[in-house]
Amino acid sequence: MARMPVQFRLNGSDRAVFVEPAETLLGTIRRGLGDFAPKFGCGQGTCGVCTVLVDGEPRLGCLTLSVTCEGRSIETASGLADGPTLHPLQAAFMEHFAAQCGFCTPGMLMAAKALLDRNPNPTRVEVVEAIAGNVCRCTGYEPIINAILAAAQQRGVRRA
Amino acid sequence: MLEFRKDLFADERDDNLNVIGKGEQRQDMLGHVTGRTRFFDDHGFDGLLHLKVVRSPHHHARIRSIDVTAAERAPGVKRVIRGQDVPLNKNTLLSLIDFGKDDEPTLAVDKVRYKGEPIVAIIADSEAEALAAVKLVRVSYDPLPTVFDVQEALKPGAVVVNETYPGNYFEYHDKYDHQKLRFGDVEAAFRTADHVLEERYQMSPIEHASTETNGTIAAPETNNRYVVHSCAQGLFFSLGTTAKILALESNRLHFIGGTVGGGFGGKVDSLTEPLAVLGAILTGRPVRYVLGREEEMQFASPRGAERHVIKDGVMRDGRIVARQITSYFDAGAYTRLTSYGVVKCVAHMPGPYTIPNVRGDAYCVFTNRVPATAMRGFGVTGVDFSIEVQMDKLAHLVGIDPMEFRILNAYRDGDMKAHRRVAHNTALIECVQVVAEKVNWPLSETARRASSLSGGGGPRAAIPPTVTDESGRIGRPETRQAPPQLTPGAAPLPAHQPRPAVPVYQPPPAHQPAAALPNYPSQPADAAPLPAPAPPVPNAPAPPQHGAARFSSVFTRRR
Ligand code: FES
Numbered sequence: 061m062a063r064m065p066v067q068f069r070l071n072g073s074d075r076a077v078f079v080e081p082a083e084t085l086l087g088t089i090r091r092g093l094g095d096f097a098p099k100f101g102c103g104q105g106t107c108g109v110c111t112v113l114v115d116g117e118p119r120l121g122c123l124t125l126s127v128t129c130e131g132r133s134i135e136t137a138s139g140l141a142d143g144p145t146l147h148p149l150q151a152a153f154m155e156h157f158a159a160q161c162g163f164c165t166p167g168m169l170m171a172a173k174a175l176l177d178r179n180p181n182p183t184r185v186e187v188v189e190a191i192a193g194n195v196c197r198c199t200g201y202e203p204i205i206n207a208i209l210a211a212a213q214q215r216g217v218r219r220a
Numbered sequence: 221m222l223e224f225r226k227d228l229f230a231d232e233r234d235d236n237l238n239v240i241g242k243g244e245q246r247q248d249m250l251g252h253v254t255g256r257t258r259f260f261d262d263h264g265f266d267g268l269l270h271l272k273v274v275r276s277p278h279h280h281a282r283i284r285s286i287d288v289t290a291a292e293r294a295p296g297v298k299r300v301i302r303g304q305d306v307p308l309n310k311n312t313l314l315s316l317i318d319f320g321k322d323d324e325p326t327l328a329v330d331k332v333r334y335k336g337e338p339i340v341a342i343i344a345d346s347e348a349e350a351l352a353a354v355k356l357v358r359v360s361y362d363p364l365p366t367v368f369d370v371q372e373a374l375k376p377g378a379v380v381v382n383e384t385y386p387g388n389y390f391e392y393h394d395k396y397d398h399q400k401l402r403f404g405d406v407e408a409a410f411r412t413a414d415h416v417l418e419e420r421y422q423m424s425p426i427e428h429a430s431t432e433t434n435g436t437i438a439a440p441e442t443n444n445r446y447v448v449h450s451c452a453q454g455l456f457f458s459l460g461t462t463a464k465i466l467a468l469e470s471n472r473l474h475f476i477g478g479t480v481g482g483g484f485g486g487k488v489d490s491l492t493e494p495l496a497v498l499g500a501i502l503t504g505r506p507v508r509y510v511l512g513r514e515e516e517m518q519f520a521s522p523r524g525a526e527r528h529v530i531k532d533g534v535m536r537d538g539r540i541v542a543r544q545i546t547s548y549f550d551a552g553a554y555t556r557l558t559s560y561g562v563v564k565c566v567a568h569m570p571g572p573y574t575i576p577n578v579r580g581d582a583y584c585v586f587t588n589r590v591p592a593t594a595m596r597g598f599g600v601t602g603v604d605f606s607i608e609v610q611m612d613k614l615a616h617l618v619g620i621d622p623m624e625f626r627i628l629n630a631y632r633d634g635d636m637k638a639h640r641r642v643a644h645n646t647a648l649i650e651c652v653q654v655v656a657e658k659v660n661w662p663l664s665e666t667a668r669r670a671s672s673l674s675g676g677g678g679p680r681a682a683i684p685p686t687v688t689d690e691s692g693r694i695g696r697p698e699t700r701q702a703p704p705q706l707t708p709g710a711a712p713l714p715a716h717q718p719r720p721a722v723p724v725y726q727p728p729p730a731h732q733p734a735a736a737l738p739n740y741p742s743q744p745a746d747a748a749p750l751p752a753p754a755p756p757v758p759n760a761p762a763p764p765q766h767g768a769a770r771f772s773s774v775f776t777r778r779r
């Protein structure tokens with residue numbers, strides 16, 4: 061089948077790429093554009109390790125067709141840090157031991173970023189809801205939840 | 221004892237050891253949070269090909285024919301691999317340490333033994349094309365009767381799952397149908413016990429469910445080597461296994477890995493490495509073989525099912541005087557690592573307790589299930605669960621608090637364990653005391669004052685005489701339903717050796733291919749849990765060594 065051109069913004073830079081009509085955003089970002097931060101875990105929308113932001117909203121890369129992303133802005137964990145300066149979520153994940161194998165981390169961070177961007181002061185329950193679609197088989201979630209809450213608090217302090 | 225040579229590199233080392241008790245940042249954490257950690261699949265290659273396998277829809281079937289003509293002509297297909305293309309299409313993982321016989325093909329040829337067993341591999345330009353071609357392979361089968369229950373599989377006349385082990389049990393040292401532990405006289409103790417309690421426990425298979433599925437990318441390098449990005453938990457173990465199966469010198473394989481997206485034991489089997497490398501050899505291009513989530517859940521090895529039957533004799537005052545455990549481990553269709561798990565199980569019987577009379581029999585059984593493998597304490601987890609539930613039931617039976625009951629029966633420093641190792645650094649009593657304190661569980665003064673450091677050893681360090689039959693043996697197990705057919709005129713029973721005062725571990729004999737159907741003598745009394753080997757056959761030719769065993773620096777032969 062004929063490949064189709066798609067243009068979108070990936071972590072702030074404009075990218076153009078030819079994709080198969082049925083190609084997933086996850087496949088395009090990873091093998092097409094070489095950003096390997098989002099992971100493949102199931103391809104069925106059940107694990108969340110492929111989570112990226114599309115126009116600020118968390119989306120499962122494995123269930124999003126690349127052709128639907130024309131003109132949109134995509135964010136992955138690779139674009140979180142500002143040069144050597146870590147995003148507060150990244151710093152908090154380090155501080156709170158919120159990763160073991162690290163495979164769920166890029167998706168987890170993006171789900172958390174989407175939450176904090178629209179709700180800077182989430183409750184514990186809201187944090188749990190925000191990452192409910194992201195499976196972590198190593199940590200038991202508790203350190204991740206604590207890290208997200210700590211990042212929210214720290215951002216509040218910075219803003220104040 | 222370990223000797224620390226502090227004189228070596230003294231000037232390069234800070235001896236001010238101060239790490240324990242403080243938080244320390246992981247060296248890989250920055251990579252994880254920035255998305256820069258490279259897992260096996262996070263490597264780009266030009267011209268990357270994708271490998272997918274045809275899997276058996278049957279639990280057990282003879283393969284009548286395999287037709288790959290249509291698949292070979294399908295769009296994007298670069299190569300079809302069959303069992304005949306695999307240089308050494310029969311392997312067992314622990315052959316690298318000389319333990320067990322080769323029993324598992326990389327691609328099934330004449331028979332499939334579990335649902336999901338790989339038969340044909342397809343390499344194509346895209347995953348979609350490889351998956352489409354998989355559907356075009358025509359395999360015709362004669363379905364065979366199946367066996368899924370460990371005790372059914374051990375019955376005489378049961379369907380033979382894996383012809384390498386015709387009795388459906390792993391043969392320890394090519395000779396014994398199970399692992400046996402004997403300590404004291406269990407029967408006599410049962411007769412004098414105030415209560416005897418027998419219970420049966422079971423554990424289902426458990427899927428590791430790591431967030432990253434098993435997979436490998438292999439690519440030719442320019443120096444006649446292959447680079448292999450692997451998910452393996454034991455990278456050099458996988459390198460040795462791949463070298464053996466592909467009959468390659470191991471220095472032609474450049475394995476890169478150690479960054480594992482969750483393993484928990486599910487990434488020690490080299491499920492994808494050999495085929496990915498073979499694909500790279502046959503196509504001259506980078507080949508990626510990654511399991512989908514469904515393949516991972518259904519067909520990649522889980523922790524195996526276990527069944528434990530525990531019979532205990534206990535006195536009214538709470539002392540356990542006899543424990544008998546019969547364990548059945550479901551290996552699935554092939555050995556992989558279950559044989560080793562069983563050895564661990566036997567060494568763990570009868571749990572962290574000092575019991576004067578112990579009898580254990582543990583079987584590694586083949587069934588038509590997905591082959592099992594390692595997972596977090598495998599061999600011990602299931603039997604521990606069973607023992608601890610049994611401890612609660614016993615405590616209830618004699619009317620003693622379950623915490624006190626454990627302290628009363630706990631092993632202490634200097635005690636002899638049933639597998640003839642003296643217990644050191646025991647701390648069960650202290651653990652129970654701490655737990656009781658944390659949850660405000662009242663303990664008696666005696667239990668609070670108990671210590672692992674005192675009260676052990678002395679008479680508790682003795683090895684009681686082991687009951688033997690008139691020929692000095694500990695008898696054929698009655699735990700398997702019936703003895704296997706003995707072949708008349710087969711190898712004689714090994715001569716009985718008197719038990720040495722201090723039992724010493726003797727290494728197993730070198731693996732010899734069985735010349736005829738093996739016979740199964742009962743085990744000599746002096747070997748627990750690892751039976752003493754038969755005396756080596758004089759002038760026996762050295763067993764053939766494959767490249768992996770010769771070159772591997774990690775799996776040196778333990779002898
Ligand atoms: S890979 Fe997208 S949800 Fe699992």
Ligand code: FES
Nearest residue numbers: 160164196197198
């Ligand atoms: S850290 Fe391993 S899956 Fe979350």
